[in-house]
Amino acid sequence: MSALTEEFIRFAVDAQVIRFGEFVTKAGRTSPYFFNAGLFNDGANLGKVANFYAQTLLDSGVEFDMLFGPAYKGITLASATAVALANKGRNVPFAYNRKEAKDHGEGGTIVGAKLAGRIVIIDDVISAGTSVRESVELIRAAGAEPAAVLIALDRMERVGADDALSANSAVQEVSQSYGIPVLAIANLNDLFTCLSAENADVAMTQYKDAVADYRQRYGVVANK
Template sequence: MLNTTLSQAFIEFAIQQDVLRFGEFKTKAGRLSPYFFNAGLFNRGASLGQLADYYAQTLLAAGISFDMLFGPAYKGITLAAGTAMALARHGHDIPFAYNRKEAKDHGEGGVMVGAPLQGRVVIIDDVISAGTSVRESVNLIRAHGATPCAVLIALDRMERGGTADQVTLLSAVDEVRQEFGIPVVSIANLHDLLAYLQRPGAVLAAHDAASAQARATAVAAYRERYGVVTTTT
């Protein structure tokens, strides 16, 4: 079991950094979500460094055997580099690589940058929405003779796929687990978010006029409508 204290600390950190926001947000699926998470807003050195440490601690706590990291373009590039540095601070100095969106036709050429893909590779990204980035990463890693061994993300929304009216049985995260047979590990998930909001003394962003309990009620209703029944790492 992953460290619930770490997950709760991460939720609070994301709220403080205004990366995790509450209100009414329309998703790509056309659903009105009571919260929104945008890891791209970890855009300062200190916050990115702390985020990378959460990734590193979560990966080490998961007990997964791995040899290197891979960050899919574009958000995954910074996340993989930052996590590699954080792992080194924890005594695990490992290589990392990332890809370009378009192949380079001069210099070293190709789509890959960084260390050669080899051994057991952890894919690092912010979230899994449709699973497209993960599928591309898995294919790229396998094409280079390496083995994708896990996917590490910041937040698992634990939300079933489909649209606002037509809902699938599985979430994008569960589909990745089922399709590739590899674990998907998250720093925190929807259960952690709800637990934080229901915790006595939970603090929201300074500009958020609603109470944590009101936000918890909205998130719980959204989970009831779109949430997956169970999830495993």
């Protein structure tokens, strides 16, 4: 785990974006932790998370020309990341989509820069992969190329019903389906490492066994 990843996890816990307890996920599973990027909801925290996105993207070595944020959470994350990249000396355009096409003014579903070149899709997590699929379709329809997907947290969970779990996570399926890398600032293994650290906060370590059990039941070993 990199220093950047560890810093991000501790920041997300402090901001209560990562919470521990009992939560029901979109898949209907009872999870001992929950990640809600919607709680990066003030200027300071949004600026900090954007820096994590920007540095992760720059460190990845992925070649890109612009950013795209799927509605709705991706809109704020992509625009803030564009600002963070500019502050790091890499000024790139960004765009996002509307859920419904505008029938007046400029019309259409895309707001911002024209989709062109190699585009990184920025979102919070990948659950079912629906927003990624829609984004890839929009990008390719414009004659541009999806270069990567960048998310905050990879939950590393196998997809499917409990009695018919896939061998792959949602992230793996997206990467394999579209032939593009999925980058994450942190993943479930990183979170567990932080929970297991000798200097971990007691409020966090009490959930270590629950997270371990959840990972054992639903997790993939590593992303391919």
